Amino acid sequence: MQRLTSPDALEKLRAELAGKRQAIKKTVFVCCGPGCLANGSRKIADAIGLQMEKQKVDASVGYRRCTTGCHGFCEQGPLVIVQPGDIFYCKVKPSDAATIVERTVKGDELVERLLYLDPGTKQRCKAFTEIPFYAKQTRVALARIGTLDPTDLGNAIASGGYASLAKALFTMKPDQVIDLVDRSGLRGKGGGGFLTGRKWRSCVKAPGDRRYVICNGDEGDPGAFMDRATMEGDPHCVIEGMIIGAYAVGSHEGYVYVREEYPLAVEYMQLGVDEARKAGLLGDNILGSDFSFDIKISRGGGAFVCGESSALMRSVEGKVGEPRAKYIHSVERGLWDQPTVLNNVETWATVPVIVQKGVDWFRSMGTKGSPGTKAFSLSGQVRNTGLIEVPMGVTLREVIFGIGGGLFKRRTFKAVQTGGPSGGCLPEDKLDLAVDFDELTRAGSMMGSGGMIVMDDRACMVDVARYFTAFLVDESCGKCVPCREGTKQLLALLTDITHGNATEDHLARIEALAATIMQASLCALGKSAPNPVLSTLKQFRQEYLSHIEKKRCPAGVCKPLTRFVIDEETCTGCGLCLKACPVDAIRGEKKKPHTIEPSKCITCAACREVCPVDAVEVAS
Amino acid sequence: MKTPDLTKLDTILERHEAAERSLIQVLQDVQKEYRYLPREAFEKVGRHCGVSVARVYSTATFYKAFSLVPQGEKLVRVCAGTACHVRGAGLLLDELERALSLEPGKTSPDGKITLKTVNCVGACAMAPCVMIDGEAHGNVKPGEVVTLVKGGRRDAAAD
Numbered sequence: 001m002q003r004l005t006s007p008d009a010l011e012k013l014r015a016e017l018a019g020k021r022q023a024i025k026k027t028v029f030v031c032c033g034p035g036c037l038a039n040g041s042r043k044i045a046d047a048i049g050l051q052m053e054k055q056k057v058d059a060s061v062g063y064r065r066c067t068t069g070c071h072g073f074c075e076q077g078p079l080v081i082v083q084p085g086d087i088f089y090c091k092v093k094p095s096d097a098a099t100i101v102e103r104t105v106k107g108d109e110l111v112e113r114l115l116y117l118d119p120g121t122k123q124r125c126k127a128f129t130e131i132p133f134y135a136k137q138t139r140v141a142l143a144r145i146g147t148l149d150p151t152d153l154g155n156a157i158a159s160g161g162y163a164s165l166a167k168a169l170f171t172m173k174p175d176q177v178i179d180l181v182d183r184s185g186l187r188g189k190g191g192g193g194f195l196t197g198r199k200w201r202s203c204v205k206a207p208g209d210r211r212y213v214i215c216n217g218d219e220g221d222p223g224a225f226m227d228r229a230t231m232e233g234d235p236h237c238v239i240e241g242m243i244i245g246a247y248a249v250g251s252h253e254g255y256v257y258v259r260e261e262y263p264l265a266v267e268y269m270q271l272g273v274d275e276a277r278k279a280g281l282l283g284d285n286i287l288g289s290d291f292s293f294d295i296k297i298s299r300g301g302g303a304f305v306c307g308e309s310s311a312l313m314r315s316v317e318g319k320v321g322e323p324r325a326k327y328i329h330s331v332e333r334g335l336w337d338q339p340t341v342l343n344n345v346e347t348w349a350t351v352p353v354i355v356q357k358g359v360d361w362f363r364s365m366g367t368k369g370s371p372g373t374k375a376f377s378l379s380g381q382v383r384n385t386g387l388i389e390v391p392m393g394v395t396l397r398e399v400i401f402g403i404g405g406g407l408f409k410r411r412t413f414k415a416v417q418t419g420g421p422s423g424g425c426l427p428e429d430k431l432d433l434a435v436d437f438d439e440l441t442r443a444g445s446m447m448g449s450g451g452m453i454v455m456d457d458r459a460c461m462v463d464v465a466r467y468f469t470a471f472l473v474d475e476s477c478g479k480c481v482p483c484r485e486g487t488k489q490l491l492a493l494l495t496d497i498t499h500g501n502a503t504e505d506h507l508a509r510i511e512a513l514a515a516t517i518m519q520a521s522l523c524a525l526g527k528s529a530p531n532p533v534l535s536t537l538k539q540f541r542q543e544y545l546s547h548i549e550k551k552r553c554p555a556g557v558c559k560p561l562t563r564f565v566i567d568e569e570t571c572t573g574c575g576l577c578l579k580a581c582p583v584d585a586i587r588g589e590k591k592k593p594h595t596i597e598p599s600k601c602i603t604c605a606a607c608r609e610v611c612p613v614d615a616v617e618v619a620s
Numbered sequence: 621m622k623t624p625d626l627t628k629l630d631t632i633l634e635r636h637e638a639a640e641r642s643l644i645q646v647l648q649d650v651q652k653e654y655r656y657l658p659r660e661a662f663e664k665v666g667r668h669c670g671v672s673v674a675r676v677y678s679t680a681t682f683y684k685a686f687s688l689v690p691q692g693e694k695l696v697r698v699c700a701g702t703a704c705h706v707r708g709a710g711l712l713l714d715e716l717e718r719a720l721s722l723e724p725g726k727t728s729p730d731g732k733i734t735l736k737t738v739n740c741v742g743a744c745a746m747a748p749c750v751m752i753d754g755e756a757h758g759n760v761k762p763g764e765v766v767t768l769v770k771g772g773r774r775d776a777a778a779d
Contacts, residue, residue, distance in 0.1 A: 038758030074745030222701035225742035301683025318643035379703035385745035
């Protein structure tokens with residue numbers, strides 16, 4: 001790509017690219033987002049490419065295949081979208097490539113069997129816009145993901161990329177940019193919810209010779225993948241947001257910190273930065289202006305604590321990622337002790353859209369205290385798992401049952417976990433809660449970065465609390481005692497409960513210990529570490545008591561406290577459990593009730609998973 | 621353990637600025653090349669980045685991405701993220717531990733395979749997920765995980 005030396009050159013290029021795009025008859029988009037990749041979508045992309053060549057509908061005659069980032073509806077993946085027409089094919093196999101190319105690309109027919117079947121109306125949806133999962137969303141930060149090739153800067157420019165940057169650089173003063181972001185009410189989407197504009201302003205006011213901007217792509221919360229999807233799906237919107245932010249605060253050097261567990265995000269962000277630099281969108285005199293700024297990619301080393309701002313900065317410096325006390329603000333003394341603005345991926349990705357569309361538009365969405373939208377990764381025991389973006393203020397019920405399609409057949413809702421290891425579990429009576437930063441915190445959980453894990457009646461809340469505590473023991477950096485030793489003791493107490501070795505005294509000890517950890521820990525990791533335990537203890541105390549007093553895990557998860565039995569009346573004698581049992585503990589003749597031999601049973605729950613009539617139960 | 625061939629170390633170091641900020645990035649590349657961080661490389665890495673051997677050691681042991689012992693030729697990582705946890709990742713791990721006679725974090729005596737857990741790879745919608753050398757496999761069932769890890773095909777439905 002040529003070096004762009006003025007905003008006019010950028011617009012000229014955009015017009016040129018748009019013209020070329022108009023000449024394209026059809027485009028086949030193959031989703032290569034995190035979910036679809038795990039479902040083998042790369043093979044589908046190859047097969048489609050091969051078929052297009054074979055059936056002579058390739059680039060030379062105006063057809064195009066494009067591999068994109070996450071389209072969102074992971075549960076239905078691998079996804080293939082044909083444009084124009086928003087034609088949406090789901091659960092595609094490589095062997096479907098020939099048919100898709102022949103009938104939908106070469107011809108104008110739909111492949112009926114690959115269209116999404118709406119379980120509500122029992123109708124096939126021709127376009128993805130008709131699917132409730134999509135129809136109920138509002139996409140801002142994720143708007144372009146799934147519609148462009150993340151490895152091609154031209155694609156981003158043709159879709160409006162870097163127009164906001166040109167607008168900011170040539171029509172606004174840095175202070176006006178800050179003012180705009182401030183008035184929009186944009187809050188940090190990494191979990192803290194701090195006002196972005198205020199953060200930027202504090203950085204500008206802080207004394208220092210150099211200023212830095214950082215993008216936090218360390219998404220360490222288990223169960224969250226919005227940032228991965230954004231970095232892999234539309235790296236240029238993140239880069240553009242960072243350049244605008246840098247211009248606003250007067251920074252000339254920025255870092256994108258990406259966790260090493262996301263190798264593709266590292267690769268695409270690096271590629272995006274290199275391409276942008278070649279095009280004059282990064283480096284000296286961006287778009288011919290006086291402003292210079294460049295970005296480096298910094299790979300993390302696999303430490304959850306590095307998602308904490310001060311630990312992340314130490315890690316960028318090449319040091320061990322230990323946080324420091326919060327009274328030193330990183331906007332004043334951050335990276336190499338210089339004033340630093342750190343925002344997460346989604347926040348940066350939202351900035352260009354605000355610059356483009358303005359404050360009123362942004363504030364027309366969401367709630368008064370939390371304007372705009374928020375991306376969530378919806379996962380766990382919900383039908384429609386995937387990546388979604390909704391206006392702040394929608395209810396949990398709308399997200400889980402509207403967009404998410406509810407739970408699987410015969411399963412009932414138990415809790416939704418938000419906020420990762422710093423958050424909590426919310427039960428059914430909190431489902432009508434409006435999702436925004438303040439409401440979730442008030443309810444005893446938190447927004448966090450946006451992971452939302454739905455749990456059904458087969459999830460044990462004590463086990464979930466134990467799971468997060470074990471995670472935090474493993475991830476505590478070890479710098480301060482309350483977190484390092486406290487979480488370890490918390491885990492020991494919880495393990496006692498899940499093993500049936502606890503007394504009621506344990507709950508009081510947990511509460512006392514939790515209070516100390518929250519009060520005395522150095523950073524947010526420790527301060528929020530007891531949240532998963534406290535929130536489950538508050539909402540599901542009976543379940544804890546059942547473990548302690550009755551030595552029974554009602555959900556059938558804690559192995560020492562679970563014994564499975566087959567209900568004679570429900571069992572149809574289909575024999576599926578017998579085949580699934582890895583230790584031959586199940587006996588029974590076909591069409592007659594089966595039984596479990598307790599001495600052989602290892603409580604693996606394989607029988608319960610396969611039973612089509614829920615005859616395998618937890619013994620009382 | 622035999623002494624590793626450290627000739628490639630110089631090429632790695634050349635790619636990185638001689639500064640403290642490069643330390644983690646250098647170690648990442650060394651780990652990738654050797655599948656572990658050879659103790660023999662620490663002096664040179666430290667000199668290049670301008671830090672002590674103790675600092676190299678502390679960084680190498682702080683971050684999960686690094687290993688001080690050689691990793692197996694095949695790296696199997698069972699995702700232990702929340703979504704995977706509630707959708708039965710524990711069963712996959714139990715099954716692999718049993719079939720491979722390996723504890724998580726350990727490498728088989730013949731050096732062929734390393735079994736680990738990983739705190740979320742971001743494929744939560746496809747939980748539970750197993751990463752085999754960088755390739756993610758979603759919706760893995762306990763009955764097929766061993767075949768999958770041994771390089772076999774999963775049920776026809778998954779291809």
